[in-house]
Amino acid sequence: MTAPQIQFSPEQIIALFIEAARSGDLDLLSQFLTAGMTIDAADSRGYTALIVAAYNGHEEAVRLLLEGGAAPDFVDLKGATALSGVAFKGFISIARLLLEHGATIDHANQAGRTPLMFAIMFGREDMARCLIEHGASPDTRDADGISVREMADKQGLSALFSDTTH
Structure with a gap:
């Protein structure tokens, strides 16, 4: 018997990506990017992984995202x-x-x-x-x-x- 496939909405996927940035999880961020995640994907508040990683003090995550092409001047909704x-x-x-x-x-x-x-x-x-x-x-x-x-x-x-x- 095969396990049922879990389906995630685009919003849920972005939320998971941004949560990886919030926690500074380099491995998970890398996995998202390798899988083709849009690096500047934003949540409902306009937060990107870069904004969230920077705000939470995760320097290596910021470096990973910038070196991966994240836009340093992406703006949130404010x-x-x-x-x-x-x-x-x-x-x-x-x-x-x-x-x-x-x-x-x-x-x-x-x-x-x-x-x-x-x-x-x-x-x-x-x-x-x-x-x-x-x-x-x-x-x-x-x-x-x-x-x-x-x-x-x-x-x-x-x-x-x-x-x-x-």
């Missing part, structure tokens, strides 16, 4: 990229990896907030320094007209820009 997520979480090595693979440093989400803004808003001073070193603009303004410098002043991080001109 307009955020993987770099936005790691900026507020403070995962500097993953931010560097994303930037090495072409992530846009000043990509703004739907609220006009850039990765540097997230780093500053969440007090991630080392991340902010990293982003500034890679060319993030301190003069960008969000949708409310608040600049990066103003956010830094409110967070007590204005010294980040002591070497740059207004």
Whole structure:
């Protein structure tokens, strides 16, 4: 007697792929990709495996996905990229990896907030320094007209820009 075939919907398959990224399961991610999984497949919130792996701090999964061709600037339904997520979480090595693979440093989400803004808003001073070193603009303004410098002043991080001109 043969075992019954289990059928999964495309949404369920994407959910399993993204769950593998959430847990940093390199073997399972590799199996999905070998089987032909679309690397930038997104769930109902617009999250891709890369966004989820980055947000959850799985550097090797991020590397695997980027080297497999994942788009570093894919955006979720709120307009955020993987770099936005790691900026507020403070995962500097993953931010560097994303930037090495072409992530846009000043990509703004739907609220006009850039990765540097997230780093500053969440007090991630080392991340902010990293982003500034890679060319993030301190003069960008969000949708409310608040600049990066103003956010830094409110967070007590204005010294980040002591070497740059207004």
